[in-house]
Amino acid sequence: MEEHSLPDEENQEQEPQKEEREVTAEELQVFNEELMPQINALYNFAYHLTYNEDDANDLVQETYLKAYRFIHRYQPGTNAKAWLFKILKNAFINQYRKKSKRPQKVDYEDIVSYHDTEDASYVDFMDLRQEIFQGMIGDEVTTAINSLAVDFRTVILLCDIEGFTYEEIAKIIDVPIGTVRSRLHRARNMLKEQLRSYAEKLGYKDYRGQKNK
Known part of the structure; x- marks a missing residue:
């Protein structure tokens, strides 16, 4: 095609x-x-x-x-x-x-592959895609997104807000799919930390570090 x-x-x-x-x-x-x-x-x-x-x-x-x-x-x-x-x-x-300005750059040396670092213990803790970004965009979420470096903010907007696939995002921002995954993983973790108190108000619990019984 x-x-x-x-x-x-x-x-x-x-x-x-x-x-x-x-x-x-x-x-x-x-x-x-x-x-x-x-x-x-x-x-x-x-x-x-x-x-x-x-x-x-x-x-x-x-x-x-x-x-x-x-x-x-x-x-x-x-x-x-x-x-x-x-x-x-x-x-x-x-x-x-x-304007002789540069978008804030990101140091990717400390970012590892999304698939290699995804922790199963995170699953029950705030799924941004399925929970927060489905009709619950509030001031706290918007502020948190806007505080991210532009590279991270862009992938969050394209994936979690606009619903583009990894492949589509890779074409839009001209990076490999692996980089898209890495940026999303890092961006979501940063948002999770910033939105922890907001999430608790919505009834979410932090299950990280707890073993399944």
């Missing part, structure tokens, strides 16, 4: 002006029917990356402008959401470069 290409920010910036073309009626229909319905999800992602309504709106606007310009690269009926999130992520990074 052929997969549509996800646009690369640097390649987009370097494309010659002669490639500018008019959007066809069919492409415009695809844009309106498949891409525009993702606007709320895009804004949510952009806001959690920027913490600023104006910046988030600018990111979303830039994303749709690029999506419109490169609509011929999108294959109708495929993953419109992942394609748009890829464009938005690249636009976010590009903004940092233009």
Whole structure:
């Protein structure tokens, strides 16, 4: 099955002006029917990356402008959401470069494989995906997510909030699947520590270190 290409920010910036073309009626229909319905999800992602309504709106606007310009690269009926999130992520990074800022980097030397370190004793303690992120996003959770370094925050948003698969996330942020798993594992553990008191208020218990009887 052929997969549509996800646009690369640097390649987009370097494309010659002669490639500018008019959007066809069919492409415009695809844009309106498949891409525009993702606007709320895009804004949510952009806001959690920027913490600023104006910046988030600018990111979303830039994303749709690029999506419109490169609509011929999108294959109708495929993953419109992942394609748009890829464009938005690249636009976010590009903004940092233009402002001479860098997203906070992560030291991965102390991060081991998700599958190698997953402890069965953690299973009964706060499953973020199945519990907290299903209709219980409160101020405490939002604050905790926003406090994470951007690399960790991004994978939490893409996986636990937006529901992307590991494979989709790997394509969106341009890293191996193993790195996605490692970042998620580390990010979830950091959130668990920050949200422990909040979880206890919701009735969760910390079963770590307790042996099954």
